[in-house]
Amino acid sequence: MMGSATTSESLISIGQRTREAARRLAVLPGSARNQALEAIAQALEAAAPTITAANAADCESALADGLAKPLYGRLKLDAVKLAGAIAGVRDVAKLPDPVGAVDLHRVLDDGLVLQRIGCPLGVLGVIFEARPDAVVQIASLAVKSGNGVILKGGREAVRSCEALVTAIRAGLAKTDVDPDVVQLLTTREETRALLNLEGYVDLIIPRGSNSFVQFVQQNTQIPVLGHADGICHLYIDAAADLKQAVAIAVDAKTQYPSACNAIETLLVHSQIADRALPLLAEALRSQQVTLRGDDRVRAIVPMEAATDLDWETEYSDLILAIKLVDSLEEAIAHINTYGSRHTDAIVTTDDTAARTFLDQVDAAGVFHNCSTRFADGFRYGFGAEVGISTAKLPPRGPVGLDGLVTYKYQLVGEGHIAAPYTGANAKPFLHRDV
Structure with missing residues (x-):
């Protein structure tokens, strides 16, 4: 949804649609997700004049409003910067697919096999200030990793974000990926509402000033990935x-x-x-x-x-x-x-x-x-990044694809039950890695 204030009920509806679209995305083959990324890149290229014009209007308004110099530098999205962002989309498509990747394959006993398999987090809520190019990075990483994303940009970048998301959704509409996996919110009221979408959003990623990140951390029950300072x-x-x-x-x-x-x-x-x-x-x-x-x-x-x-x-x-x-x-x-x-x-x-x-x-x-x-996800070869985490627990540092997937344990047996493996005469496990 873009443009007007959103009620709590309609934002819940957005959360539901994004989660459902993300579930369908998660089971698509990697080839389909890569095709979607190429469609996004082509749509952004086709819309480049519209996007840069929208950004120029944002920059003009920001200057008139006295936007701080550091934020203005982040806000500007000229043709060169946009081309770099589009190249980043294609770089993400070239990365190994983290969804379905098996990083543990162990035979517990004959016919009883355990696997640990990469899977998407679900729905990301990303809130950022004055960084319209973040829309491109985050949307591409979300699609590649099988996640839905609800984006909330700063008011100073509204025109830019709307032009970018319109192009991204138009690109997705030509593929097997539901455009509802990428959503955009535009008003200050929606920020607070997004932070209250437990059950629909699995991870909040704030990108902005120290005070902004602290505000997000203090006003949500949803896990937060990010950093407050860059000293x-x-x-x-x-x-x-x-x-x-x-x-x-x-x-x-x-x-x-x-x-x-x-x-x-x-x-x-x-x-x-x-x-x-x-x-x-x-x-x-x-x-x-x-x-x-x-x-x-x-x-x-x-x-x-x-x-x-x-x-x-x-x-x-x-x-x-x-x-x-x-x-x-x-x-x-x-x-x-x-x-x-x-x-x-x-x-x-x-x-x-x-x-x-x-x-x-x-x-x-x-x-x-x-x-x-x-210190940057693109420079590390992650394709792009959704943000940087300074937390002790992983993911830490620039967060790319690997930070947007979790894993599940899948155990397949042949009628196995736990009882024979307990007690004084317990049957031993094989614990043999494949």
């Missing part, structure tokens, strides 16, 4: 290659500053501070980055003063906090205190220091000698 760190070790460190720092901060995997804090070992800080400051400032440093940093390179609040702030902008540390251990302690368990990186030529960092930093992604911007 990522880059630590430049005493044994760092400085040319490499400068390039990585600039990329991790400026390549897409509003992304959740952009760094917000730079830690520099005090032993190399006199050499490293001037190089870093010059390179970062050439990219219009505003620097904030602790007292020791400012004694070497003048800049704004950093406060304790800076260490726990996700700027999502061209602002970077810098702190000197006297040891690898101090860097790790700082990250584990202030980090959001998203992605953190070390630059060093010392393999022992790198291994210690990789082992001891508590984050979904821990990198050595590369930019934090690689």
Whole structure:
């Protein structure tokens, strides 16, 4: 349903239709789901002028309304970005089919065979701010994994989301997949209603600001997958290659500053501070980055003063906090205190220091000698991602196809009963993996 406010009753009806369509999708062969993805890609290509025009109208309205710079960067969906999203749909089609995949096949006894088989979660509820390209990523992953999805975009992206979903549903209508597997909600009232759809929605995935994700987590009984903060760190070790460190720092901060995997804090070992800080400051400032440093940093390179609040702030902008540390251990302690368990990186030529960092930093992604911007489902080869989870329990990190399927145990026997396998003279199990 698109356009107008939705009553609780009609939203329940949407939930019912999506769940029923998802059940039919789940039993289709992988070839049919891949054909549906190709139909989606072709429909998006055909509707590209309409989609980009709708996005231009959204961007114009957003500017007039004073939308924050980081959100505006996420909102923009030009022809190049749309083409990349469409390529992502086709990449998802090429991925191995997770539905029906057998990851355990065990003979418990003669004629009694156990299998653990991948199956869809059911219906996803995905709520996001200012990221219309998320519609394409999420819808394609949902179809490939056999799930239905109810999308709720931000008000600033309504025109874009409507144009995208209209094209996606038109593509699905030409295949064996019911278009009702992809739904779009458009009003603020529907957000709260979606969070109350227990029994119809199996997983909520919020994508947006810290406060937005926390709101979702606090207002639903449905399981939530996501992360509230993206406070990522880059630590430049005493044994760092400085040319490499400068390039990585600039990329991790400026390549897409509003992304959740952009760094917000730079830690520099005090032993190399006199050499490293001037190089870093010059390179970062050439990219219009505003620097904030602790007292020791400012004694070497003048800049704004950093406060304790800076260490726990996700700027999502061209602002970077810098702190000197006297040891690898101090860097790790700082990250584990202030980090959001998203992605953190070390630059060093010392393999022992790198291994210690990789082992001891508590984050979904821990990198050595590369930019934090690689923390992304597409770059990991997942085709796309529905979001990033910083939870300890899986799925963790960028969540692609594998995070959208669960499994069931299927046991097939020949009239077997449990009684002979219990008691003093219990018959032993074979437990033989096939």
